[in-house]
Amino acid sequence: MAHIQIIIGSTRPGRVAKKITDWYMGKLELPAGSTIELVDLQDINLPFLDEAMPASMGQYQNEHTKKFAELIAKADGYIWVTPEYNHAPSPVLLNAISFLKNEWQYKPVAFVGYGAVGAARAIEHLVSVSSELQMVPLRERVWVNEPWANVTEAGEVTDFRGEPTGQVTELIRWANATKSLRS
Numbered sequence: 654m655a656h657i658q659i660i661i662g663s664t665r666p667g668r669v670a671k672k673i674t675d676w677y678m679g680k681l682e683l684p685a686g687s688t689i690e691l692v693d694l695q696d697i698n699l700p701f702l703d704e705a706m707p708a709s710m711g712q713y714q715n716e717h718t719k720k721f722a723e724l725i726a727k728a729d730g731y732i733w734v735t736p737e738y739n740h741a742p743s744p745v746l747l748n749a750i751s752f753l754k755n756e757w758q759y760k761p762v763a764f765v766g767y768g769a770v771g772a773a774r775a776i777e778h779l780v781s782v783s784s785e786l787q788m789v790p791l792r793e794r795v796w797v798n799e800p801w802a803n804v805t806e807a808g809e810v811t812d813f814r815g816e817p818t819g820q821v822t823e824l825i826r827w828a829n830a831t832k833s834l835r836s
């Protein structure tokens with residue numbers, strides 16, 4: 654049905670991002686026929702944006718950009734997992750997003766945020782970014798509130814809103830509905 658990528662938006666030593674992503678994946682019952690792939694920006698290890706041309710031109714010069722573009726192009730939709738730094742998404746996630754354009758275009762994106770008030774301010778920022786990329790930002794969110802108090806050492810999450818399976822089900826609906834725009 655659809656191939657989804659879940660992108661971990663923090664590379665900080667001691668990050669809570671991986672625990673939250675693992676928790677989300679553990680709760681998710683993936684609709685039959687669909688696939689989900691973990692994209693960890695820590696492994697991708699992109700530099701600060703170093704392409705001479707704007708991503709919208711699609712003229713990537715660097716091997717790391719071409720490789721990242723090939724990976725991201727494979728998906729029909731995305732889940733961006735973001736912390737909130739200074740009421741904004743993580744710089745590492747925004748940097749990765751900025752490397753590409755056409756690979757994101759005409760695809761839906763769902764948001765998982767964690768922070769005070771579930772990183773709601775960072776998510777609203779990403780809604781605006783995704784809209785400029787001509788993506789479809791989903792209304793269905795998953796928020797983890799105050800992760801410093803509500804994510805245990807073992808990775809259990811004790812205060813959250815939203816529901817991973819419902820969110821991904823809606824993401825797949827949009828991924829299928831937008832397929833004709835991408836052909």
Ligand SMILES: Cc1cc2nc3c(=O)[nH]c(=O)nc-3n(C[C@H](O)[C@H](O)[C@H](O)COP(=O)(O)O)c2cc1C
Pocket residue numbers: 663664665667668669670671736737738739740741767768769770772800801
């Ligand atoms: C630079 C920086 C700025 C932060 N600003 C906020 C903020 O504006 N709102 C918030 O709820 N938490 C803020 N925090 C706390 C983070 O929510 C918390 O450190 C969280 O664990 C970060 O995610 P990570 O561990 O996956 O990187 C900030 C943390 C850092 C490092």
